[in-house]
Amino acid sequence: MTVASAATERTKRLVKLTLSLLSLRFNSSKCKTAAKMAVARIKLLRNKREVVVRQMRRDIALLLQSGQDATARIRVEHVMREQNVLAANEFIELFCELVVARLSIIAKQRECPADLKEGIASLIFAAPRCSEIPELTSLKNIFEKKYGKDFVSAATDLRPSCGVNRQLIDKLSVRTPPGELKLKVLKEIAKEYQVDWDTAESEKELLKPPEELIEGPRTFVSASSLPVKPSIDVSMESNKPATRLSGGGRSDAMHFEDSKAAEAAAESAKKAIAAAESLPRADQINSEDTFSNQLYGGRDYRRHSYHPASAHTDIKFDESDCDEEIEAEEPPVTMPPKRPPPPAPFKQDGSIRVHPKLPDYDELAARFDALNSRSHNPEPT
Numbered sequence: 001m002t003v004a005s006a007a008t009e010r011t012k013r014l015v016k017l018t019l020s021l022l023s024l025r026f027n028s029s030k031c032k033t034a035a036k037m038a039v040a041r042i043k044l045l046r047n048k049r050e051v052v053v054r055q056m057r058r059d060i061a062l063l064l065q066s067g068q069d070a071t072a073r074i075r076v077e078h079v080m081r082e083q084n085v086l087a088a089n090e091f092i093e094l095f096c097e098l099v100v101a102r103l104s105i106i107a108k109q110r111e112c113p114a115d116l117k118e119g120i121a122s123l124i125f126a127a128p129r130c131s132e133i134p135e136l137t138s139l140k141n142i143f144e145k146k147y148g149k150d151f152v153s154a155a156t157d158l159r160p161s162c163g164v165n166r167q168l169i170d171k172l173s174v175r176t177p178p179g180e181l182k183l184k185v186l187k188e189i190a191k192e193y194q195v196d197w198d199t200a201e202s203e204k205e206l207l208k209p210p211e212e213l214i215e216g217p218r219t220f221v222s223a224s225s226l227p228v229k230p231s232i233d234v235s236m237e238s239n240k241p242a243t244r245l246s247g248g249g250r251s252d253a254m255h256f257e258d259s260k261a262a263e264a265a266a267e268s269a270k271k272a273i274a275a276a277e278s279l280p281r282a283d284q285i286n287s288e289d290t291f292s293n294q295l296y297g298g299r300d301y302r303r304h305s306y307h308p309a310s311a312h313t314d315i316k317f318d319e320s321d322c323d324e325e326i327e328a329e330e331p332p333v334t335m336p337p338k339r340p341p342p343p344a345p346f347k348q349d350g351s352i353r354v355h356p357k358l359p360d361y362d363e364l365a366a367r368f369d370a371l372n373s374r375s376h377n378p379e380p381t
Helices: 002-024 028-066 069-101 103-108 117-126 135-147 149-156 166-171 179-192 200-206 234-238 259-277 282-295 322-328 361-376
Strands: 243-247 251-255
Touching: 028 069, 028 103, 028 135, 028 179, 069 103, 069 117, 069 135, 069 166, 069 179, 069 200, 117 135, 117 149, 117 166, 135 149, 179 200
Parallel strands: none
Antiparallel strands: 243 251
């Protein structure tokens, strides 16, 4: 049993090792299929993108003809980006065809050949930047199994000596194109569609130097070395407090140091006098009291207001029966007068109006009387 078990374990190990070697082996047929499918997809996308670019260039020509230069300068960036993608797709197509042609060399050699390093590295670099071509991701995974993760990461991150094509890097860049290139494309569009366009405004806008950034001083100076100039604050002098000078030991005389302060004091005094005059006078208060006496039949009702005792008095008040006095002093409640009910309406002929749906009360009374008489005088059987 031990010999049989050892043989089975050895067989399992061999199978696992074989599978691992097969998985790590470069699959040339899969690589060839992915490269050819990428070429076919690029040709299909190129036709669609060329139609879009042609329409966008026509729109820009119409904008230039109508004098909308600002809008044309903005839209030309999108046209240039689409043209860059077209050029990048051409590079990718050439590199895919190169990989298909040299596929036998790639499968035989363990390391990446020097003459194929630029093409393979460029395809790996374009895989995450061209999401509309998913076959590039498959090629990237295939080359990662063949050459390792370091080779793929060096091409993706643009490390030194990665071998990626320089023109492909520029075409897939997301940087804003310079103003000279924008002006060149606008002139080409105007010439292509024969638009009489004045380039003075666009040249002034696109060829101007970049604005300088607002930067502070790069050298710091101590505060003690800076010159200090004495400054007089006029507002502080005008708002100086008044000085009080004693004279005679009892009376004090107010003297203002400035005429502006005196004018301000005079204005505040006038305002105080006007506020005092606006208060109700004693005769008005007395007239209000007499009116309240007349309203309550000559009785004197005091207001329910609490007046605290003066600080200089020693009189103490007993407020134990305060609530009873307040209830007794409340004015009497007047009830509405008793009036007789309004008479019932009569008809023109003198008869009382009766609602047609109400029963006849005389007939009901006669019936009740008949029932009562029957109950008191039962019929003989």
